[in-house]
Amino acid sequence: MKTLKSRPKQGLHGELTVPGDKSISHRGIMLGAISEGTTTLTHFLTSADCLSTLAAFQQLGVPIQREGTTVTVHGVGLHGLKASTAKLDMGNSGTTTRLIMGLLAGQPFNTTLVGDASLSKRPMKRVSEPLATMGADITTTAGHLPVTVKGQKLHAVNYQLKVASAQVKSAMILAALQADEPTTLVEKLPTRDHTERMLTAFGGEISTAADGLTITIQPQPHLKGQTMTVPGDMSSAAFFMTAASLVADSNITLKDVGLNKTRTGLLEILKAMGGDITVVAEPTTGEPIGDLTIKSADLQPINIGKAQIPAVIDELPLVALLAAKANGISRIMGAEELRVKETDRISAIVTEFKKLGIAIEELPDGFVIDGRQPWHVVDPVLDAHDDHRIGMVLGIAALLIDQPLQLKGADSVRISYPEFFDDLDKLL
């Protein structure tokens, strides 16, 4: 049980560089592995999820070294992976599992994937079914892990994705690389496009049509290892953006944060709510990055619907917290995907926010929050529900309360941001 810091005497102050982006770190290892030559990733995220990806590719015969946050991947090419003698442990990572399924679907060997209790409850048919249209042979356990992938020769498809999910899209892209002809995928809504951008940087041929939804992938590329610095994770920066906005007298700067438009939903929402944020973009050739300065502000309520969800999916617990201090009623809808994350995040947020006396109502696909109601602690023992993002949002919520609160499962931050509480202390 961790005792959370309560309301600070002064606001949050100072400058911070948040750890590397989780999505980009995963993809850096995967694309590096199937490239020819060496890939060097600096500012790699050394959280449990990304280390699950690193270990899985080592087990597939890819030499990978790590020194601190620098990772060197000695690529084996698209057809150079080797069968693992043991099951691959995906740990808690949905991204590792879904993307690796797409890649292994076309390899000439069989692999069994297992994961922890939380990951073993998450849906995998959303990946195995679309992959099956390409000829993949994937057996799930009633739609969940353990999953066995029996490598097959894959054929190209023209496929309309059924869920707005970058993980499903990326699994299909990684499978399409191994197909016989070009594949076309059509997304329901644009989702994070790191796979597409990074594949291009590694020398692959992938294009997105003017509609922003139709993606064409050329098969059998000869990818070349790259050197890249992973941008700061917007999804980690988001915790401090929220804290500085809500805690009076704050003024912080977050350096080198990834500003890819498919990830900046929270930034846009915070601006629309009246947040005080200055963005100084930096010139880059790869993923857009920049520095963010955030000061405390009085916030207005907001309504969010389906089309806005993908760009803020992992930050929705923070949108709920912002709404809980806004001057009116906010509605967040179209977010049913939250129910199939590390925990049912809708239910977890409602349960934990109610312990703080927040006026929150659960919807099947989101929540309604009245930020005008004063908070009052009903139960000082909060629970992360074994979910890193729930644990961290509660760590921020505690800064808005005068009495000390306890957090069960604070250790869950290791999944995406092991230094979270230390970095928060630096700003306090």
Ligand SMILES: O=C(O)C1=C[C@@H](OP(=O)(O)O)[C@@H](O)[C@H](O)C1
């Ligand atoms: O592709 C990725 O790196 C991710 C995609 C999102 O999941 P979905 O694809 O399930 O929306 C997100 O929630 C996850 O944290 C990372």
Ligand SMILES: C=C(OP(=O)(O)O)C(=O)O
């Ligand atoms: C949902 C998340 O990750 P994953 O799906 O990779 O477990 C997350 O980091 O919030």
